[in-house]
Amino acid sequence: MVTLDKNFVTLENFGHSLRAPAYVFKPTRSEEIVQAFELANKTGLTVTARGAGRSYNDASLNGGGIVLDMSAMNRIVKWDPQTGRVTGEPGVTIEKLWQCVEPDGWWPPVVSGTMYTTLGGCLGANIHGKNNFKVGPIGEHVIEFTAILPAGTEVVCSAQNNADLFYSVIGGLGMLGIFTSVTLQMKRIHSGLLEVDAHPVHNLHEHLTDMLDDAPNYDYIVGWLDATAGGRGLGRGQIHAARYLNEGEDPNPQKTMQLKSQVLPLRLFLVFPKSILHYFMGPFVNNLGTWGVNTGKYIASLPRHTFRQSHAAFHFLLDYIPNWELSYGRGGLIEYQSFVPKETAEAAWTEMLKLSLKRGLPSYLGVTKRHRPDQFLLTHAVDGFSLAMDFKVTNGSRAKLSQMLQEFDQIVLDAGGRFYFAKNSETTPETAQRFLGEETIARFKSLKKRCDPNGLLESDLYQRVFGSYKT
Amino acid sequence: MPVKQMDFPTATPLKPRARALIIGASSGMGAALAMKLAREGYDLALIARREELLSSLCNEINQKDKGRARYYVHNVSDYSIVPDLLRRIVSDLGGLDLVIYAAGLNFAPLINEYNIENDRQMLEVNLIGAFAWLNPIAALFQSAKSGQIVGISSVAGERGRVGNPGYNASKAGLTSYLESLRNRLTRHGVNVLTVKAGFVQTDMLKAAQKVMFPITVEKAADDIWNAMHLRKQEIYAPWFWRWIMFVIRNIPSILFRRMSF
Numbered sequence: 001m002v003t004l005d006k007n008f009v010t011l012e013n014f015g016h017s018l019r020a021p022a023y024v025f026k027p028t029r030s031e032e033i034v035q036a037f038e039l040a041n042k043t044g045l046t047v048t049a050r051g052a053g054r055s056y057n058d059a060s061l062n063g064g065g066i067v068l069d070m071s072a073m074n075r076i077v078k079w080d081p082q083t084g085r086v087t088g089e090p091g092v093t094i095e096k097l098w099q100c101v102e103p104d105g106w107w108p109p110v111v112s113g114t115m116y117t118t119l120g121g122c123l124g125a126n127i128h129g130k131n132n133f134k135v136g137p138i139g140e141h142v143i144e145f146t147a148i149l150p151a152g153t154e155v156v157c158s159a160q161n162n163a164d165l166f167y168s169v170i171g172g173l174g175m176l177g178i179f180t181s182v183t184l185q186m187k188r189i190h191s192g193l194l195e196v197d198a199h200p201v202h203n204l205h206e207h208l209t210d211m212l213d214d215a216p217n218y219d220y221i222v223g224w225l226d227a228t229a230g231g232r233g234l235g236r237g238q239i240h241a242a243r244y245l246n247e248g249e250d251p252n253p254q255k256t257m258q259l260k261s262q263v264l265p266l267r268l269f270l271v272f273p274k275s276i277l278h279y280f281m282g283p284f285v286n287n288l289g290t291w292g293v294n295t296g297k298y299i300a301s302l303p304r305h306t307f308r309q310s311h312a313a314f315h316f317l318l319d320y321i322p323n324w325e326l327s328y329g330r331g332g333l334i335e336y337q338s339f340v341p342k343e344t345a346e347a348a349w350t351e352m353l354k355l356s357l358k359r360g361l362p363s364y365l366g367v368t369k370r371h372r373p374d375q376f377l378l379t380h381a382v383d384g385f386s387l388a389m390d391f392k393v394t395n396g397s398r399a400k401l402s403q404m405l406q407e408f409d410q411i412v413l414d415a416g417g418r419f420y421f422a423k424n425s426e427t428t429p430e431t432a433q434r435f436l437g438e439e440t441i442a443r444f445k446s447l448k449k450r451c452d453p454n455g456l457l458e459s460d461l462y463q464r465v466f467g468s469y470k471t
Numbered sequence: 472m473p474v475k476q477m478d479f480p481t482a483t484p485l486k487p488r489a490r491a492l493i494i495g496a497s498s499g500m501g502a503a504l505a506m507k508l509a510r511e512g513y514d515l516a517l518i519a520r521r522e523e524l525l526s527s528l529c530n531e532i533n534q535k536d537k538g539r540a541r542y543y544v545h546n547v548s549d550y551s552i553v554p555d556l557l558r559r560i561v562s563d564l565g566g567l568d569l570v571i572y573a574a575g576l577n578f579a580p581l582i583n584e585y586n587i588e589n590d591r592q593m594l595e596v597n598l599i600g601a602f603a604w605l606n607p608i609a610a611l612f613q614s615a616k617s618g619q620i621v622g623i624s625s626v627a628g629e630r631g632r633v634g635n636p637g638y639n640a641s642k643a644g645l646t647s648y649l650e651s652l653r654n655r656l657t658r659h660g661v662n663v664l665t666v667k668a669g670f671v672q673t674d675m676l677k678a679a680q681k682v683m684f685p686i687t688v689e690k691a692a693d694d695i696w697n698a699m700h701l702r703k704q705e706i707y708a709p710w711f712w713r714w715i716m717f718v719i720r721n722i723p724s725i726l727f728r729r730m731s732f
Contacts, residue, residue, distance in 0.1 A: 004558065007614065008611045008615050010616060021617075046562070063482070063566040064558075064562035332484065
């Protein structure tokens with residue numbers, strides 16, 4: 001294959017808060033993945049697959065080891081507009097996927113908040129969308145996938161065939177095998193638009209009750225939570241609930257489903273290019289600035305309104321401002337997402353939000369969603385809600401933030417909550433053990449031993465949460 | 472077979488780790504720098520020949536300091552295994568931010584003694600060992616576009632004196648090798664610091680006869696740490712050797728060859 005040393009590249013997480021150099025290879029065919037495993041066996045290094053590098057934590061980092069950059073394996077192998085089944089390589093991005101299927105009247109059943117993630121990464125983390133309460137995670141829409149196990153064998157898995165691997169490799173953080181092909185079922189749509197209802201919520205109780213009540217009537221629900229507001233407004237924000245349009249509701253579906261109807265605006269107020277917007281956001285990414293921006297946003301959200309919006313514009317909010325994560329400055333950002341059962345969520349998050357305000361470390365972006373459980377081995381979902389919070393990392397805040405997140409972990413665990421490995425960067429082995437349960441971890445490790453007897457697949461995330469085992 | 476073990480904690484955004492490799496860490500400035508860096512929270516891979524010294528140093532660090540340390544027994548003139556060992560160390564540490572080449576050997580000959588065997592050994596440890604380690608490290612850092620290399624050279628490299636031709640030649644070579652690395656790597660975001668050590672109270676100094684104002688290894692380690700922090704190019708340790716060497720460098724040969732130091 002290639003020489004190691006010339007490919008030693010410093011990689012970062014999406015939040016630019018963590019750096020880890022690794023020997024990076026870019027396979028174009030599945031044989032090259034096998035070659036990488038052979039090289040790993042020979043040199044004693046470990047291997048991690050990396051998709052778009054959009055994880056907020058160390059899921060696609062492997063300091064000092066080999067990282068397989070899967071972005072060159074990005075072909076859509078087969079697309080059948082009759083059945084809505086699409087087969088693609090793991091490096092296919094959600095962007096490429098929706099742009100392939102949408103003009104034919106289909107939409108990916110589950111998408112992330114950014115369209116730049118890859119199928120491999122999405123399946124590895126078993127991502128959820130704003131419709132998790134209705135359709136589950138992306139794994140439930142996989143008809144079949146092929147993965148290479150470190151032993152060199154290729155396995156084909158579906159919910160019927162190799163079911164134990166199907167439910168563990170999906171959501172398995174790339175630690176059991178590396179995807180080489182994924183077949184997904186798309187969702188039929190009758191318009192390029194969604195009907196969106198936006199309404200404000202004035203406190204956490206209202207926030208969660210409204211989400212719960214809205215859920216049966218909509219296809220997507222997402223809440224924005226102003227984490228800088230305390231007192232009576234604690235947990236205030238805005239809920240966007242959207243539904244697909246039925247046949248006939250859109251007078252001109254052919255037009256709205258064209259790709260040019262789905263583009264995100266590149267300019268703000270027609271003149272201001274968004275690509276440089278993040279430079280101007282920087283000065284507002286602090287406690288006072290965010291409080292001001294959030295209060296303005298909350299006031300602007302007060303009128304209840306209904307509108308139609310393209311799928312892309314509704315889903316890919318994070319792509320509105322390119323490189324927005326750079327506005328968090330040199331230390332970057334981290335995200336903390338907790339999944340709490342609906343019965344205990346209000347109490348747990350009230351405590352967390354109050355604590356963050358008391359410590360002077362409010363989250364600058366809070367996003368809530370509604371979830372339902374699923375049967376994947378390392379699942380993060382519960383019958384309840386999730387709250388994702390972004391925190392700015394600075395040299396001065398690291399220790400305080402670390403302490404606070406440890407307390408958050410306790411609150412969430414006591415409330416019967418769970419965590420998401422694609423987002424949280426500080427989850428400890430003890431926390432993982434408590435929410436996953438010893439039995440689940442033992443099952444995962446025994447599958448790991450079966451798929452990867454030499455322990456070749458190891459990311460920094462795996463090292464951090466599961467430790468390495470010696471053979 | 473992967474041998475990555477949990478000796479070093481995984482870095483997280485809120486608990487970042489700095490990683491250093493010290494070659495020649497069992498005694499003297501290497502050991503003092505290991506202690507200093509461990510106190511500053513670095514994770515350390517320590518290399519030297521003498522296992523007892525290394526293991527007691529590691530134990531001391533792991534018991535009391537923020538940083539963690541792990542050792543690898545290796546003779547720097549065993550060049551052929553360097554690439555594999557380096558790869559293993561980078562993998563164990565989970566990255567590499569800083570490398571200190573502190574391995575050094577000094578046989579003080581008599582004024583009329585010529586000893587090819589001693590000279591060869593000094594050259595092998597002081598210079599060729601540096602090539603063996605710092606060449607692949609320079610390639611890694613150049614590719615990663617970050618990193619810092621510290622080489623412990625000596626004021627002895629600035630003039631060829633009557634006292635120790637082999638040592639002077641090896642340190643002169645090391646100094647200009649480090650300068651070349653600096654000129655290659657600065658444009659790639661890598662800092663190279665040359666430490667020109669004067670009299671520092673190390674085992675090596677015990678062999679020397681005349682000593683002017685020696686400093687402790689701890690003081691030297693502090694000076695080097697400060698220079699590293701400022702990403703300087705070159706320091707004299709102790710500082711006044713800059714002026715002593717300014718004078719010595721400018722002694723005309725017609726005088727210098729008649730002097731006996």
